Amino acid sequence: MSKYWKEYQKEIADDNYFYVRSCIRQNFFPGAENLFIDILRNKLGKTVFEDADHTTCTGIGYHTDIVPLETTMTVVSRQFALMMEKGYENLVVSCVTSFGLYSEILDMWKHNPELKKKIAGYLAEATGRKFMEPKNMVHASDILYKYRNDIAAIAKHKLVNRHTGEPLKIVDHIGCHYAKTFPERGVGGAEFPQVLTGLITAWGGQTVDYPERRHCCGFGFRNYLVQENRGYSIAQSKIKLESMKPYEPDLMVANCPGCAMFLDRWQYTLEETEGSIYGARGRKIPVVTHEELAGMVLGYDPWEIGLQTHQVEVEDLLDKIGIDYNPELKYADRKGNLIGEPEMIQHHLC
Amino acid sequence: MNKGNLAGQIFEDPRYHEACRSCMNCGVCTAICPAAGYYDYDPRVIMNLIRDSDEETLTALLQSDLIWYCGQCMSCKPRCPRSNVPGAMIQILRSVSIKNGLFSKSSLGRQQLAIKRAIGHNILETGYCIHPTRVDPEMHPEQGPVWAWMSNNSDQVYGRFDAGYDQAGPGLLRKISKNSLDELDRIFEVTGCKELWDQIENSHLSL
Ligand code: SF4
Ligand code: SF4
Ligand code: SF4
Numbered sequence: 229m230s231k232y233w234k235e236y237q238k239e240i241a242d243d244n245y246f247y248v249r250s251c252i253r254q255n256f257f258p259g260a261e262n263l264f265i266d267i268l269r270n271k272l273g274k275t276v277f278e279d280a281d282h283t284t285c286t287g288i289g290y291h292t293d294i295v296p297l298e299t300t301m302t303v304v305s306r307q308f309a310l311m312m313e314k315g316y317e318n319l320v321v322s323c324v325t326s327f328g329l330y331s332e333i334l335d336m337w338k339h340n341p342e343l344k345k346k347i348a349g350y351l352a353e354a355t356g357r358k359f360m361e362p363k364n365m366v367h368a369s370d371i372l373y374k375y376r377n378d379i380a381a382i383a384k385h386k387l388v389n390r391h392t393g394e395p396l397k398i399v400d401h402i403g404c405h406y407a408k409t410f411p412e413r414g415v416g417g418a419e420f421p422q423v424l425t426g427l428i429t430a431w432g433g434q435t436v437d438y439p440e441r442r443h444c445c446g447f448g449f450r451n452y453l454v455q456e457n458r459g460y461s462i463a464q465s466k467i468k469l470e471s472m473k474p475y476e477p478d479l480m481v482a483n484c485p486g487c488a489m490f491l492d493r494w495q496y497t498l499e500e501t502e503g504s505i506y507g508a509r510g511r512k513i514p515v516v517t518h519e520e521l522a523g524m525v526l527g528y529d530p531w532e533i534g535l536q537t538h539q540v541e542v543e544d545l546l547d548k549i550g551i552d553y554n555p556e557l558k559y560a561d562r563k564g565n566l567i568g569e570p571e572m573i574q575h576h577l578c
Numbered sequence: 579m580n581k582g583n584l585a586g587q588i589f590e591d592p593r594y595h596e597a598c599r600s601c602m603n604c605g606v607c608t609a610i611c612p613a614a615g616y617y618d619y620d621p622r623v624i625m626n627l628i629r630d631s632d633e634e635t636l637t638a639l640l641q642s643d644l645i646w647y648c649g650q651c652m653s654c655k656p657r658c659p660r661s662n663v664p665g666a667m668i669q670i671l672r673s674v675s676i677k678n679g680l681f682s683k684s685s686l687g688r689q690q691l692a693i694k695r696a697i698g699h700n701i702l703e704t705g706y707c708i709h710p711t712r713v714d715p716e717m718h719p720e721q722g723p724v725w726a727w728m729s730n731n732s733d734q735v736y737g738r739f740d741a742g743y744d745q746a747g748p749g750l751l752r753k754i755s756k757n758s759l760d761e762l763d764r765i766f767e768v769t770g771c772k773e774l775w776d777q778i779e780n781s782h783l784s785l
Contacts, residue, residue, distance in 0.1 A: 251707040254751045258728075259739045262750060278748040281758045288707040291650040293672040294694040294778070295701070297592065299769040306761065328652070336592060343592050354764035404651040411656050418656035444612045448649030451613075453697065454689045458720065460649065464612050496722040534739055539722040559727070561734040562741065570727035 238415055240374045241364040245276045246316035248307055250323030251284050253485035257517050259534020260485075261322055264368055264519040271382060271526060272375055277316055282307050287325040291449040301343075302350040304333050309357040317363035320371060324484035327367045328405025331413045334361065365413075367406060369483035369518040373415055373423045376430040384527030387433030389478070390550045395434040396478040399513070400424035401468075401491060403484025404444050424481055427518060431525045440471035445487040446494075465494035469506040469513075476508035479545055480515045491515045496539045512540040524551060531557050584636040587674045588628065597666035601625040607654035607664045619647040621654060621664035628667065640675040646686035676774065682781040691782045694775055702763055705754030710736060 245268070249261055268274040286303050289295030311319060321327040337344040348359035372379065387396045402421045407414025416422035425435045446464025451457045468491070472480075482488040492515040498504045499512065507513040515538065516524070523533040530551060535542045536558045546553055559569050588594065607621045608614045614621065627639055639645065648668040655663045672681070681687030697707055704712070715726035728735045733743070742749030766772050 249750075251709075254706075255708050255710055255713065256725075258736050258750055262740055280746070280748040280752055281755060283705040283754055283758055283762055284701055284707045286701055286707070289697050289701055291669075292690075292693045292697060293669065293676065294690060294698050294775070295766075296673065296769065296771055296774055297669075299766055299771040302765045302769050303762065306765065336596075339595075340592055350765065350769050354768045355761045404653055408656050409652045442653075444649065444651040444653055446612065446649070448612070448651070450646065450689065450693060451649045453693055455717065457686075457689075460613070460616050462720070463616050464649075467612075467615075493721055493725075497720040532739075537724060537728060537735070539724045560738070562738045567731045567734045568727070570723040 238366070238370070238413060239364060240366050240370045241318035242374070243274050243318075244316060245274065245318050245320040245371070246311040246314065246362075247276050247278050247320045247368075248282050248285075248322060248326065249278075250321075250326060250485050251288070252325075252489065253322050253517070256489040256537070257485055257520070257534055258537060259532065260517050260519040263523045263528065263533045264322070264372075267379075267519070267522055267526065268371065272378060276320070277314055279310050279314060281310055285323070285326040285329060287323065287329045288449065288453075290329065291325065292453060293450075298347065298350065300329065301333050301336075301347045302354065304330060305347050305351045305359055306355055306357060308360055308362055309351065309355075311362060312360040313357070319362040319365040320368055321365065322368050322485075324367065324403030324406045325486065327365075327413075328403075328409040330365055331410040334365070335410065337361070367414075367423075367483065369406075369423050369427075370415060372518055372522050373426045376427050379522055379526065380430045380432075383431060383525040385525050385549050385551060387428065387431045387521075387525065387549065389548045391548065395432055396548065397436050397475060398428045398433045399436045399438070399441075399472050399475075399477045399480040400428060401445060401480055401482040401484075401487050402442075403482065403487050406483060424483060424518065427521060428481065431521070436472060436475045436477050438472045438475050440468045443468050443471075445482075445484075445490045447486045447490055452490075461490065462494050462497060465490055466498060466504075469495065469498070469504075472513075473506045477513055478548060480513055481518060481521050482515060483518045485517065488515050488517050492539050511544060514538065514540050514542045514545045516542075524549065527551070529553070531560070584633055584640065584674060584678065585631065587677070588636070588670055591670040591673065593663075593666045593670055597663045597670060598625065598628065599660055599662055601629060601662055602660055604659060606657050606659060607662070610653050610657045611648075611664075612651060612653065613647045613649050617647040619644065621648070621668075624671070625662065625664055625667060628671075637680065640671060640678065640680040641683035641687075643684045643686045645671045645675060646684060646689070676777060679777065679781050688782070690778050694778050698775060702759070702766060705759055705762065706751070710751070 290300040411417035446461040451460035495512045605622045675681040710732040736743040740750035
């Protein structure tokens with residue numbers, strides 16, 4: 229690697245991770261985080277510690293301006309304290325909003341020691357805990373990036389259309405708060421983001437470069453959370469979907485749980501409201517998270533990792549890759565009993 | 579805090595140094611901004627206003643809808659040739675607007691009450707910003723039928739992926755312990771968030 233590209237690399241710890249979950253990911257992709265932990269522990273042989281006591285980082289409250297900076301900083305300092313108390317120094321963050329926020333907070337503490345001291349005081353006063361900072365902090369997708377070739381070596385499937393032998397055409401969507409907030413903390417920075425492209429190409433697929441590739445998915449915090457503002461959110465996703473449509477992507481992958489959810493849900497809403505469909509042959513484009521992409525190539529059961537919790541159906545994609553699934557168990561509970569099917573599921577045939 | 583001196587409060591915010599170094603009014607932030615493409619909103623104009631504003635102009639700005647459009651994507655940050663962060667400037671303006679009760683003059687600003695009662699209460703009552711039982715499918719038709727199925731059958735759906743769902747101990751959407759919730763509550767108290775929430779509730783009452 230030339231010296232110049234070193235700037236676009238980052239240090240990713242190689243083991244002994246303290247994992248903090250994401251509210252959004254747990255709500256909307258409930259199989260993804262346990263899948264990630266299982267891959268790390270049982271496929272890559274890593275140590276991952278999960279602490280029952282960590283809470284929301286308050287990120288959504290912070291970016292909707294109902295939680296002040298110092299409150300958020302103190303909550304985050306509590307997560308760091310929990311990690312150090314358990315003897316870990318390498319933080320792995322599931323949520324991209326949290327990751328951006330932790331990056332911002334560590335940066336502010338570096339430049340503003342007075343503020344850091346004040347937060348340490350708040351933490352002690354409110355919780356009696358000792359203020360500490362992590363040695364290494366990465367997003368969960370960084371770890372999969374680091375071990376992408378190890379995963380490729382034990383993969384059961386490739387991201388290849390088995391009917392045509394062609395690599396699958398995959399849109400990578402990187403959460404804005406992964407690399408736009410602190411480019412030096414993202415693999416490839418804000419200009420050459422590699423974190424998902426690296427996974428896609430190592431596992432046999434090809435990435436789609438389209439004009440609005442780096443446009444925000446449109447979460448927009450208060451712009452989605454308040455019902456009357458939601459037009460902003462869907463309008464931004466629509467810009468992306470229209471721009472990627474001519475390239476006929478087979479799927480999208482996102483490392484931010486919010487982006488994955490919006491790109492999935494807004495396709496449903498745009499079809500219901502406008503009759504628009506953005507995938508090839510009159511089908512919507514499945515959206516998966518980085519953990520789910522790894523789970524698919526590693527041969528996990530699609531329903532055990534939660535692919536039925538996506539609004540856009542994934543069966544077409546599973547067929548293209550050659551992943552087996554039992555349709556009877558899609559909407560089953562833990563014991564295999566049918567929970568009942570979502571209403572109005574649309575099956576597009578052509 | 580020096581109330582009444584809006585410019586002073588803006589400059590004192592610890593984010594100010596990062597948010598605004600020296601704006602040359604080039605408009606690159608506006609070109610990349612998703613909010614500028616959707617609303618009548620222009621981050622360049624805001625950056626310009628802050629630079630040389632008197633109290634009257636600042637009061638008008640902090641009472642207006644203009645500061646509430648930004649989607650906080652931070653796409654403006656890596657693009658600004660002067661390393662400013664208009665999205666962070668917006669955070670500062672919103673925070674000063676709320677502290678001084680000016681937000682309640684804007685219909686978009688008044689949405690803070692609903693956000694506080696939803697997200698804020700979720701945080702202190704559950705330990706999560708959002709929870710499957712609190713994203714009502716009736717209020718979220720855009721979430722589609724799969725979400726309605728998940729939310730209406732949350733024990734079985736979430737329980738499939740982790741037997742520890744809504745239970746003590748680590749795991750998927752575990753029940754956050756009383757001790758952790760108490761610590762969160764105290765953090766919100768000592769860092770002034772509760773006071774801010776009172777301000778949001780009271781401004782609503784005085785309308
Ligand atoms: S930013 Fe992510 S982890 Fe933090 S509170 Fe929100 S969803 Fe949860
Ligand atoms: S891009 Fe930067 S310098 Fe240009 S107008 Fe925006 S804030 Fe000012
Ligand atoms: S953070 Fe706000 S001002 Fe900056 S690009 Fe995003 S929406 Fe525009």
